[in-house]
Amino acid sequence: MAKYDKADLERRMQGAVEALKHDLSGLRTGRANTALLDTITVEVYGAHMPLNQVATVSVPEPRLLSVQVWDKSNISPVEKAIRSAGLGLNPINDGNTLRLPIPDLTEERRKELAKLAGKYAENARIAIRNVRRDGMDALKTDEAKKEISEDERKRSETELQKLTDEVIKAADEVAGAKEKEILGK
Template identity: 50%
Template structure:
Protein backbone atom coordinates (compact mmCIF):
# COMPACT_ATOMS: atom_id res chain seq x y z
CA UNK A 1 0.00 0.00 0.00
CA UNK A 2 2.68 2.52 1.03
CA UNK A 3 5.10 1.07 -1.54
CA UNK A 4 2.50 1.87 -4.22
CA UNK A 5 2.44 5.48 -3.05
CA UNK A 6 6.27 5.65 -3.07
CA UNK A 7 6.37 4.17 -6.58
CA UNK A 8 3.72 6.60 -7.81
CA UNK A 9 5.55 9.59 -6.29
CA UNK A 10 8.90 8.50 -7.79
CA UNK A 11 7.37 7.92 -11.24
CA UNK A 12 5.62 11.29 -11.29
CA UNK A 13 8.71 13.13 -10.03
CA UNK A 14 10.82 11.37 -12.65
CA UNK A 15 8.42 12.54 -15.36
CA UNK A 16 8.62 16.11 -14.02
CA UNK A 17 12.43 15.97 -14.25
CA UNK A 18 12.26 14.56 -17.81
CA UNK A 19 9.87 17.35 -18.78
CA UNK A 20 12.32 19.93 -17.40
CA UNK A 21 15.20 18.35 -19.34
CA UNK A 22 13.15 18.47 -22.55
CA UNK A 23 12.23 22.13 -21.96
CA UNK A 24 15.85 23.07 -21.33
CA UNK A 25 17.07 21.16 -24.40
CA UNK A 26 14.94 23.41 -26.60
CA UNK A 27 16.66 26.53 -25.18
CA UNK A 28 19.40 27.87 -27.41
CA UNK A 29 22.76 27.84 -25.69
CA UNK A 30 26.02 28.82 -27.35
CA UNK A 31 25.96 25.96 -29.85
CA UNK A 32 23.49 24.52 -32.32
CA UNK A 33 21.37 21.65 -31.02
CA UNK A 34 18.87 19.71 -33.14
CA UNK A 35 16.37 19.59 -30.24
CA UNK A 36 15.87 23.36 -30.66
CA UNK A 37 13.59 22.47 -33.59
CA UNK A 38 11.44 20.02 -31.59
CA UNK A 39 8.64 22.55 -31.09
CA UNK A 40 8.69 23.85 -34.69
CA UNK A 41 5.77 22.27 -36.55
CA UNK A 42 5.46 23.11 -40.27
CA UNK A 43 2.27 22.28 -42.15
CA UNK A 44 2.72 19.10 -44.20
CA UNK A 45 -0.33 18.34 -46.32
CA UNK A 46 -2.43 20.38 -43.89
CA UNK A 47 -1.14 18.63 -40.76
CA UNK A 48 1.36 20.18 -38.29
CA UNK A 49 4.35 17.81 -38.44
CA UNK A 50 7.66 17.81 -36.53
CA UNK A 51 10.62 18.72 -38.75
CA UNK A 52 12.35 15.48 -37.69
CA UNK A 53 9.58 13.57 -39.52
CA UNK A 54 10.02 15.60 -42.72
CA UNK A 55 13.78 15.99 -43.00
CA UNK A 56 17.21 15.02 -41.82
CA UNK A 57 18.50 17.55 -39.29
CA UNK A 58 22.22 17.66 -38.55
CA UNK A 59 24.72 19.92 -36.79
CA UNK A 60 27.89 19.76 -38.91
CA UNK A 61 29.47 22.68 -37.01
CA UNK A 62 29.08 24.12 -33.53
CA UNK A 63 26.86 27.00 -34.66
CA UNK A 64 25.17 25.56 -37.76
CA UNK A 65 22.13 23.35 -38.27
CA UNK A 66 21.38 21.86 -41.67
CA UNK A 67 17.85 20.71 -42.51
CA UNK A 68 17.64 18.47 -45.56
CA UNK A 69 13.98 17.77 -46.41
CA UNK A 70 13.14 14.46 -48.06
CA UNK A 71 10.54 16.25 -50.18
CA UNK A 72 12.02 19.48 -51.64
CA UNK A 73 8.53 20.99 -52.04
CA UNK A 74 8.29 21.30 -48.24
CA UNK A 75 11.22 23.75 -48.00
CA UNK A 76 9.00 26.89 -48.06
CA UNK A 77 6.72 25.42 -45.36
CA UNK A 78 9.65 24.53 -43.12
CA UNK A 79 11.17 27.97 -43.68
CA UNK A 80 7.90 29.70 -42.80
CA UNK A 81 7.48 27.62 -39.61
CA UNK A 82 11.03 28.46 -38.48
CA UNK A 83 10.43 32.17 -39.08
CA UNK A 84 7.17 32.01 -37.06
CA UNK A 85 8.82 30.13 -34.17
CA UNK A 86 10.49 31.81 -31.21
CA UNK A 87 14.03 30.53 -31.87
CA UNK A 88 15.05 33.86 -33.40
CA UNK A 89 17.06 32.48 -36.32
CA UNK A 90 16.54 33.40 -39.97
CA UNK A 91 16.79 30.35 -42.23
CA UNK A 92 19.00 30.36 -45.36
CA UNK A 93 17.50 28.34 -48.21
CA UNK A 94 19.60 27.26 -51.20
CA UNK A 95 16.87 25.21 -52.89
CA UNK A 96 17.87 21.82 -51.52
CA UNK A 97 18.73 22.42 -47.85
CA UNK A 98 17.96 25.01 -45.17
CA UNK A 99 20.83 26.29 -43.07
CA UNK A 100 20.40 27.88 -39.66
CA UNK A 101 23.43 29.93 -38.57
CA UNK A 102 23.50 30.55 -34.83
CA UNK A 103 25.23 33.83 -33.98
CA UNK A 104 27.52 34.12 -30.98
CA UNK A 105 25.44 34.92 -27.88
CA UNK A 106 25.89 38.37 -26.39
CA UNK A 107 26.49 38.72 -22.65
CA UNK A 108 23.06 40.37 -22.33
CA UNK A 109 21.34 37.45 -24.11
CA UNK A 110 23.21 34.98 -21.93
CA UNK A 111 21.87 36.78 -18.84
CA UNK A 112 18.33 36.57 -20.21
CA UNK A 113 18.76 32.85 -20.91
CA UNK A 114 20.03 32.23 -17.36
CA UNK A 115 16.89 33.93 -16.01
CA UNK A 116 14.71 31.69 -18.20
CA UNK A 117 16.65 28.62 -17.03
CA UNK A 118 16.19 29.58 -13.37
CA UNK A 119 12.47 30.16 -13.95
CA UNK A 120 12.08 26.74 -15.56
CA UNK A 121 14.06 25.21 -12.68
CA UNK A 122 11.73 26.80 -10.15
CA UNK A 123 8.71 25.50 -12.11
CA UNK A 124 10.27 22.03 -11.91
CA UNK A 125 10.79 22.36 -8.14
CA UNK A 126 7.18 23.50 -7.71
CA UNK A 127 5.99 20.46 -9.68
CA UNK A 128 8.08 18.18 -7.42
CA UNK A 129 6.67 19.83 -4.28
CA UNK A 130 3.11 19.46 -5.59
CA UNK A 131 3.72 15.75 -6.15
CA UNK A 132 5.11 15.51 -2.59
CA UNK A 133 1.95 17.17 -1.28
CA UNK A 134 -0.22 14.69 -3.22
CA UNK A 135 1.77 11.76 -1.81
CA UNK A 136 1.48 13.10 1.74
CA UNK A 137 -2.27 13.60 1.24
CA UNK A 138 -2.62 9.95 0.18
CA UNK A 139 -0.70 8.84 3.29
CA UNK A 140 -2.85 11.05 5.57
CA UNK A 141 -5.98 9.63 3.93
CA UNK A 142 -4.80 6.09 4.77
CA UNK A 143 -4.15 7.18 8.35
CA UNK A 144 -7.57 8.84 8.58
CA UNK A 145 -9.23 5.63 7.34
CA UNK A 146 -7.28 3.70 10.02
CA UNK A 147 -5.49 1.63 7.38
CA UNK A 148 -2.07 2.62 8.78
CA UNK A 149 -0.93 3.81 12.22
CA UNK A 150 0.17 7.33 13.06
CA UNK A 151 3.79 6.13 13.31
CA UNK A 152 3.59 4.52 9.86
CA UNK A 153 2.12 7.74 8.50
CA UNK A 154 5.00 9.77 9.95
CA UNK A 155 7.59 7.33 8.54
CA UNK A 156 5.89 7.39 5.13
CA UNK A 157 5.89 11.19 5.05
CA UNK A 158 9.59 11.19 5.98
CA UNK A 159 10.29 8.73 3.15
CA UNK A 160 8.36 10.93 0.68
CA UNK A 161 10.43 13.91 1.87
CA UNK A 162 13.66 11.96 1.21
CA UNK A 163 12.44 11.11 -2.30
CA UNK A 164 11.56 14.78 -2.83
CA UNK A 165 15.00 15.95 -1.65
CA UNK A 166 16.67 13.56 -4.12
CA UNK A 167 14.68 14.89 -7.07
CA UNK A 168 15.12 18.55 -6.04
CA UNK A 169 18.90 17.94 -5.88
CA UNK A 170 18.74 16.40 -9.38
CA UNK A 171 16.87 19.46 -10.72
CA UNK A 172 19.43 21.79 -9.11
CA UNK A 173 22.23 19.88 -10.83
CA UNK A 174 20.49 20.05 -14.22
CA UNK A 175 19.91 23.81 -13.85
CA UNK A 176 23.51 24.46 -12.80
CA UNK A 177 24.85 22.46 -15.76
CA UNK A 178 22.61 24.33 -18.23
CA UNK A 179 23.63 27.72 -16.75
CA UNK A 180 27.30 26.82 -17.16
CA UNK A 181 26.65 25.74 -20.75
CA UNK A 182 24.99 29.10 -21.53
CA UNK A 183 27.69 31.16 -19.83
CA UNK A 184 30.56 29.41 -21.67
CA UNK A 185 32.26 31.87 -23.94
Protein backbone atom coordinates (compact mmCIF):
# COMPACT_ATOMS: atom_id res chain seq x y z
CA MET A 1 0.00 0.00 0.00
CA ALA A 2 1.29 3.43 -0.93
CA LYS A 3 2.05 6.04 1.68
CA TYR A 4 -0.55 8.82 2.10
CA ASP A 5 0.17 11.59 -0.42
CA LYS A 6 -2.36 14.44 -0.33
CA ALA A 7 -1.00 16.16 -3.46
CA ASP A 8 -1.30 12.93 -5.49
CA LEU A 9 -4.85 12.36 -4.26
CA GLU A 10 -5.82 15.93 -5.14
CA ARG A 11 -4.25 15.54 -8.60
CA ARG A 12 -6.23 12.33 -9.18
CA MET A 13 -9.49 13.96 -8.03
CA GLN A 14 -8.91 16.95 -10.32
CA GLY A 15 -8.21 14.45 -13.10
CA ALA A 16 -11.72 13.05 -12.62
CA VAL A 17 -13.16 16.57 -13.01
CA GLU A 18 -11.06 17.13 -16.17
CA ALA A 19 -12.28 13.80 -17.58
CA LEU A 20 -15.85 14.92 -16.84
CA LYS A 21 -15.27 18.21 -18.69
CA HIS A 22 -13.89 16.28 -21.66
CA ASP A 23 -16.86 13.87 -21.68
CA LEU A 24 -19.34 16.75 -21.46
CA SER A 25 -17.65 18.68 -24.28
CA GLY A 26 -18.68 15.89 -26.64
CA LEU A 27 -22.38 16.36 -25.90
CA ARG A 28 -24.23 18.37 -28.52
CA THR A 29 -26.02 21.44 -27.19
CA GLY A 30 -27.33 23.00 -30.40
CA ARG A 31 -24.25 25.19 -30.68
CA ALA A 32 -21.27 24.37 -32.88
CA ASN A 33 -18.25 23.09 -30.95
CA THR A 34 -15.17 21.46 -32.47
CA ALA A 35 -15.03 18.97 -29.55
CA LEU A 36 -18.21 17.45 -30.99
CA LEU A 37 -16.12 15.61 -33.58
CA ASP A 38 -13.25 14.57 -31.27
CA THR A 39 -14.46 10.99 -30.97
CA ILE A 40 -14.79 10.36 -34.72
CA THR A 41 -12.28 8.06 -36.40
CA VAL A 42 -11.94 7.83 -40.17
CA GLU A 43 -10.77 4.85 -42.19
CA VAL A 44 -8.06 6.23 -44.49
CA TYR A 45 -4.81 4.82 -45.89
CA GLY A 46 -5.85 1.38 -44.59
CA ALA A 47 -6.01 2.50 -40.95
CA HIS A 48 -8.44 4.13 -38.53
CA MET A 49 -7.29 7.65 -37.72
CA PRO A 50 -8.83 10.38 -35.53
CA LEU A 51 -10.60 13.01 -37.63
CA ASN A 52 -8.23 15.73 -36.37
CA GLN A 53 -5.31 13.88 -38.04
CA VAL A 54 -6.85 14.08 -41.53
CA ALA A 55 -8.72 17.40 -41.40
CA THR A 56 -9.03 20.78 -39.71
CA VAL A 57 -12.29 21.43 -37.86
CA SER A 58 -13.43 25.02 -37.34
CA VAL A 59 -16.53 26.97 -36.28
CA PRO A 60 -17.19 29.70 -38.89
CA GLU A 61 -20.70 30.40 -37.49
CA PRO A 62 -22.43 29.60 -34.17
CA ARG A 63 -24.51 26.81 -35.76
CA LEU A 64 -22.06 25.50 -38.35
CA LEU A 65 -18.93 23.34 -38.26
CA SER A 66 -16.50 23.34 -41.15
CA VAL A 67 -14.25 20.33 -41.85
CA GLN A 68 -11.36 21.08 -44.20
CA VAL A 69 -9.98 17.70 -45.34
CA TRP A 70 -6.27 17.93 -46.20
CA ASP A 71 -6.20 15.18 -48.85
CA LYS A 72 -9.16 15.53 -51.24
CA SER A 73 -9.25 11.74 -51.75
CA ASN A 74 -10.31 11.42 -48.09
CA ILE A 75 -13.43 13.62 -48.32
CA SER A 76 -15.76 10.68 -48.94
CA PRO A 77 -14.47 8.51 -46.00
CA VAL A 78 -14.60 11.57 -43.67
CA GLU A 79 -18.17 12.33 -44.78
CA LYS A 80 -19.14 8.67 -44.21
CA ALA A 81 -17.51 8.62 -40.72
CA ILE A 82 -19.38 11.79 -39.66
CA ARG A 83 -22.72 10.46 -40.93
CA SER A 84 -22.29 7.13 -39.13
CA ALA A 85 -21.07 8.66 -35.83
CA GLY A 86 -24.62 8.92 -34.46
CA LEU A 87 -24.39 12.66 -33.81
CA GLY A 88 -27.35 13.52 -36.03
CA LEU A 89 -25.15 15.62 -38.34
CA ASN A 90 -25.53 15.66 -42.14
CA PRO A 91 -22.38 16.88 -43.90
CA ILE A 92 -22.78 19.06 -47.00
CA ASN A 93 -19.92 18.40 -49.41
CA ASP A 94 -18.89 21.44 -51.47
CA GLY A 95 -15.89 19.76 -53.11
CA ASN A 96 -13.10 20.96 -50.81
CA THR A 97 -14.85 21.35 -47.46
CA LEU A 98 -17.57 19.59 -45.51
CA ARG A 99 -20.06 21.93 -43.90
CA LEU A 100 -22.02 20.57 -40.93
CA PRO A 101 -25.10 22.60 -40.00
CA ILE A 102 -25.99 21.96 -36.37
CA PRO A 103 -29.73 21.16 -36.23
CA ASP A 104 -31.98 22.23 -33.37
CA LEU A 105 -32.35 19.65 -30.64
CA THR A 106 -35.76 18.13 -30.03
CA GLU A 107 -37.10 18.29 -26.47
CA GLU A 108 -36.78 14.51 -26.19
CA ARG A 109 -33.15 14.58 -27.35
CA ARG A 110 -32.39 17.41 -24.91
CA LYS A 111 -33.71 15.29 -22.04
CA GLU A 112 -31.65 12.29 -23.19
CA LEU A 113 -28.50 14.42 -23.35
CA ALA A 114 -29.20 15.96 -19.93
CA LYS A 115 -29.62 12.46 -18.50
CA LEU A 116 -26.32 11.42 -20.10
CA ALA A 117 -24.60 14.48 -18.60
CA GLY A 118 -25.95 13.40 -15.20
CA LYS A 119 -24.55 9.91 -15.75
CA TYR A 120 -21.12 11.34 -16.61
CA ALA A 121 -21.26 13.46 -13.43
CA GLU A 122 -22.13 10.41 -11.32
CA ASN A 123 -19.18 8.51 -12.82
CA ALA A 124 -16.91 11.43 -11.89
CA ARG A 125 -18.28 11.45 -8.31
CA ILE A 126 -17.65 7.71 -8.04
CA ALA A 127 -14.07 8.16 -9.30
CA ILE A 128 -13.49 10.97 -6.77
CA ARG A 129 -14.87 8.86 -3.91
CA ASN A 130 -12.64 5.96 -4.98
CA VAL A 131 -9.61 8.26 -4.71
CA ARG A 132 -10.82 9.30 -1.24
CA ARG A 133 -11.12 5.62 -0.24
CA ASP A 134 -7.53 5.01 -1.42
CA GLY A 135 -6.39 7.93 0.71
CA MET A 136 -8.29 6.71 3.78
CA ASP A 137 -6.79 3.23 3.34
CA ALA A 138 -3.30 4.70 3.07
CA LEU A 139 -3.85 6.69 6.27
CA LYS A 140 -4.99 3.59 8.16
CA THR A 141 -1.98 1.66 6.88
CA ASP A 142 0.39 4.47 7.89
CA GLU A 143 -1.16 4.49 11.38
CA ALA A 144 -0.91 0.70 11.65
CA LYS A 145 2.79 0.93 10.73
CA LYS A 146 3.15 3.56 13.49
CA GLU A 147 4.29 6.14 10.90
CA ILE A 148 1.60 8.59 12.04
CA SER A 149 -0.42 8.99 15.23
CA GLU A 150 -4.17 8.43 15.56
CA ASP A 151 -4.66 12.20 15.87
CA GLU A 152 -2.70 12.81 12.65
CA ARG A 153 -4.79 10.17 10.87
CA LYS A 154 -8.05 11.75 12.03
CA ARG A 155 -6.87 15.24 11.08
CA SER A 156 -5.79 14.02 7.64
CA GLU A 157 -9.07 12.12 7.15
CA THR A 158 -11.02 15.32 7.92
CA GLU A 159 -8.82 17.25 5.47
CA LEU A 160 -9.30 14.56 2.81
CA GLN A 161 -13.09 14.59 3.28
CA LYS A 162 -13.11 18.39 2.92
CA LEU A 163 -11.08 18.11 -0.30
CA THR A 164 -13.44 15.40 -1.59
CA ASP A 165 -16.48 17.57 -0.89
CA GLU A 166 -14.90 20.55 -2.70
CA VAL A 167 -13.97 18.51 -5.78
CA ILE A 168 -17.40 16.83 -5.95
CA LYS A 169 -19.01 20.27 -5.69
CA ALA A 170 -16.84 21.47 -8.60
CA ALA A 171 -17.85 18.42 -10.68
CA ASP A 172 -21.53 19.04 -9.88
CA GLU A 173 -21.20 22.70 -10.94
CA VAL A 174 -19.60 21.69 -14.26
CA ALA A 175 -22.34 19.11 -14.93
CA GLY A 176 -25.11 21.47 -13.79
CA ALA A 177 -23.93 24.18 -16.17
CA LYS A 178 -23.83 21.69 -19.05
CA GLU A 179 -27.34 20.38 -18.23
CA LYS A 180 -28.69 23.97 -18.25
CA GLU A 181 -26.95 24.59 -21.57
CA ILE A 182 -28.43 21.38 -23.05
CA LEU A 183 -31.94 22.12 -21.79
CA GLY A 184 -31.66 25.70 -23.10
CA LYS A 185 -32.31 27.38 -19.75
